[in-house]
Amino acid sequence: MPSDDLRSLLAEREIRQQLYAACRAQDRLDLPLLLSVWHEGGTWDDEVLGTGGPVVEVGGAIIGQLGASQCHAHHLSNVQIVVDGDHAFSRCDLSAVRRSATMVDSHDRAEYLDQWSRRDGCWAIDGRRVVERATWTQPVEDGGRGERSRRDRADPVCALFAFPVSDRDGDAEEKRDRREILIAEREILRQLNRYCRGIDRFDVELWKSVWHDDATLDYESGQLKGRAMEMAVQMTLGHEVYAAHSHQIMNPTIRIKGDRAVSETCAHAVLRGYPDRSGMVTDSHYRGRYLDRWSCRDGRWAIDHRTLTEELMWNQSGHGRMGHEARRDREDPSYRLFASMEGGEGKEIEQLSAERAIRAQIHAHGRAERHQIANILIVVDGDRAVSETGAIILRHGEAEGNERTDDHCRGRYLDRWAKRDGDWTLNRRRFVEDFMWCQSVEATAIVP
Structure with a gap:
């Protein structure tokens, strides 16, 4: 691949990680992290929250508005990045849920339009425009939230991403071969997708292939804790108590050091119950995060340990149908x-x-x-x-x-x-x- 293409791939990776960091900053109410995604003098014009101006002013207002809610989750999809030298443009779709103290969920669909530049070797936003697409509210039915997730630096993701560089790690990510980082990240992303596919297709062997033999898990949802291999059947075929289910991931942030890595991945899960006598179904919606520690052994990246935090959940009853x-x-x-x-x-x-x-x-x-x-x-x-x-x-x-x-x-x-x-x-x-x-x-x- 020409060096220009390689540089473009690396620039796109850094910009994606910055986009996900901005979402993490909002969900953890981390103003310093949020401001670090923008260059000094950057702007934010937000139709959804009804505010705009210099990000140093708008950022605090946005964090304050989110802090008044009980909990929230910001996820991105359809990320498009166009790099031109030291400048770039990105657009992506936002799906956000904010739960009020009165147990009403506000669902927002919007589009982020961002102008980027690279200064002193770092990509950051010069200006963001948020275009509103759709907004609706719904009372929460049988809603809940996890206890592990925090909206401050005590959240477990902060400790995960601070994992130290030891002699075993060798050079940190910034000193590794750039190609190796891209390849390792691709393999980890594939494993994250195989995990979801293993559950939804009842594929026990595929699910097991995501983990090392001695891997462990600790799931807040379902109170599952122990060796992953001993729970393979429960985590796949155990979903037969539901008529259908869909596990999807967003905002994958991966950091690689030597033959080890850590990742935070936002999870969307919907579990469809069997219909009652009137034909009504109940869908259980979950928003959570997979916090993973990885290692590469004998050329294969797999999970060493996974912690699942449950952000918020709700049940929804109504009419539905199954695919054929x-x-x-x-x-x-x-x-x-x-x-x-x-x-x-x-x-x-x-x-x-x-x-x-x-x-x-x-x-x-x-x-x-x-x-x-x-x-x-x-x-x-x-x-x-x-x-x-x-x-x-x-x-x-x-x-x-x-x-x-x-x-x-x-x-x-x-x-x-x-x-x-x-x-x-x-x-x-x-x-x-x-x-x-x-x-x-x-x-x-x-x-x-």
């Missing part, structure tokens, strides 16, 4: 898709370049259709590729007074790709609907 093609076994159509592609033996950086091009098209489609994109798993073999992508779909209904009925869907794109004349293009797309539901909400705003 999705399966929780190897008859799911995604297995035939991946079985048709062996995976290439090409250079790792060339594989990364191909995956970046494919991922950019997936995100572009997500933005155009207003779908939240997560869990992208890509296999490239020469000039062909296949991918499975998780999709969170929201279709707004017509408002009647202050209320409207929206359709929500959890599903997956199963795609086949080909490289022609140097460009990757989509050959065939199949959408697999896992499940959907209807929801009546108080419509605060819908922006075309």
Whole structure:
């Protein structure tokens, strides 16, 4: 890969990590971290929170508004980054939930439009514009929140990201071969996606492949604690008490030192109950974070220990339906898709370049259709590729007074790709609907 392409990949990685850091800063009420994502003199113009100006002034107001709520979660999808020398532009979709002290959840959909520059070797934002897309509120039904998550520097992620550099680590990440960092991060992201796939497809062996043999876990949700391998069946087939489920991840922040790494990943999970006699279903919604410690042994990255923090949850009852093609076994159509592609033996950086091009098209489609994109798993073999992508779909209904009925869907794109004349293009797309539901909400705003 030309050095310019490698520099672009590295710049995109740094910008993504900064975008996720800004979300973490809001959820942890960490004003210094928030300001560190902007250059001095940077600005923030926010339609959702109704404020704008220099970030040194706006940042405190934003943290103050969030601090007045009981809890909140900010997640990004459809991240697009365009780098031009020492300048860049990014756009991404925001999904935020804020819970009030009166147990009412405010759901915000917005778009971040950011201008970046690199000064003294560091990428940071010069100006952010937040464009509101949709906002609605709903009373919380059987809501809860975890006890581990904190909105200060006592949150466990701060200790995770401060893991010390020892003699065993050798050089810190900034001194490692840049290519090795990109390759290691790609392998860790694949493992994070395989974890979700292992649960949702009831694939015990796939789920186990994400962990080292002596790995441990400590889950606040479900009070699970112990050796991961001893819980493989419970964590996969144990979900048969639900009619369906969808586990998706966002905001993956990965830090690598030597043959070890740590990561924070935001988790979206929806667990669909079986219908009652009237046909009503109850969906349990969870927002949480996977805090992971990784190591590379014999060339394989896998988890050494995972801590799950539960941010907030709620139950939602209503009418819903199940998809006709999705399966929780190897008859799911995604297995035939991946079985048709062996995976290439090409250079790792060339594989990364191909995956970046494919991922950019997936995100572009997500933005155009207003779908939240997560869990992208890509296999490239020469000039062909296949991918499975998780999709969170929201279709707004017509408002009647202050209320409207929206359709929500959890599903997956199963795609086949080909490289022609140097460009990757989509050959065939199949959408697999896992499940959907209807929801009546108080419509605060819908922006075309």
